[in-house]
Amino acid sequence: MRTDPREAPALIVRAARIGAVLALALLRAVTDVRGLVAGVPPAALLGDRLAWACERLGPAFIKIGQLLSTRVDIAPPAACRALARLRDHVPPLAVPVAARALPAHLAARLSGPLTPVAAGAVACVYHGRLLDGREIAVKVRRPRIARLIARDLALFRHGARLLQRLPGLRGAPLADVAGQLGDALLAQLDFLGEARALGRLRANLRDQAAVRVPGVLEEFCRPDVLVMEYVPGLESSGRGPDRKEAVVAALRAVYHMLFVDGFVHCDLHPGNLHPMPDGSVVIVDAGFSRQLTDSGRRAFATFFYRMTRGEGAGCAEIVLSTVLGGRDGQDARGFRADMDELVRAAGGSRIGEFDLVSFAVRLFAIQRKHGYYADPQFVFPILSLIVMEGTLREACPDVEFQTEALPFVLRGLMRRGEESTDP
Ligand SMILES: Nc1ncnc2c1ncn2[C@@H]1O[C@H](COP(=O)(O)OP(=O)(O)O)[C@@H](O)[C@H]1O
């Protein structure tokens, strides 16, 4: 972000506030004697205080905290769990303000006023009806939010670069992580991108009868307004009798994304993935989606295939072929041995026994221990699975996690023949 000199004083004040709130959070975490005496892990205390700081610092930080809460590859799981409690408690934009953001040709075709459905830090969703009777959901970005977030992100990245120079943090990939979080957040501000992602998901998942992605009304979309078909009942989703079927449908949808299409919705927390009473599942909010390269998708499918067969050495080879060059002194042999043990222990378990979070955390830890860094290509799909793992475990402990995956893994592997251009 290029800084207008007239904005410099405001930027300095903002930077000072961010610094002060973060410093206070850190201080409160390390001096929380009661928490430490009660045996709360220090990482959880820190996560808790960071969540507090994010709430005080506003939308950019709330979103960054939410994104960070899924990054068990870089932050301790206890800190992630504490951050996952971050919700955006904000009132909806007043209807007249939202209505002013609508393009004129949409406003002219509404048969009545909008009614609020949901409110977040970045956007609010409204129900509306067109003159032809169709019900629509209108997602309106809060005015001026893009500018505020861009400003905070610029400061955040700058702060990460500075911190990285401190003696204790030298070599930590803080600036990279800040960049990744920032990119994910900025992508969520562009509703034309979200509209395209929803369209792609809808097309990719069209053969999955139990999965529904709302259709987009492209002619009404703008960078700050997303118009979709309205899906009734999302507010009360997740409480129906066929929740289990719906969760299995969700699991299959995710496997389809990961192994067959390689186009992955990376933000499948319960607010975006709605199990319906009829056993179907509705997926919304595709603003944070990622396309794997085709070789990345195949590597991921092959890894999963070998994992279900307990072939640890094969899994290690896949990971070694994809990891980024790490620091000196990489230990491929130690890595293979640890991977072998990890995969053997996980082979053939039910979801009730197979703990994806601890599997992934150990996988990432083994990589770091032996001097490797995971390719973000692998990281984002694994994280998307982790994000929905809590829901799965609670709703259907008896689902054969790996068996459910197998048909999709095999389909994904077979696509190899179709795309022979890829090495
Ligand atoms: N097409 C839709 N039909 C009905 N309700 C919707 C639709 N899209 C979103 N919602 C409701 O609005 C909520 C927030 O939408 P979402 O796109 O997830 O916004 P945010 O980016 O603020 O999380 C959803 O959890 C859902 O309850």
Ligand SMILES: [Mg+2]
């Ligand atoms: Mg959402």
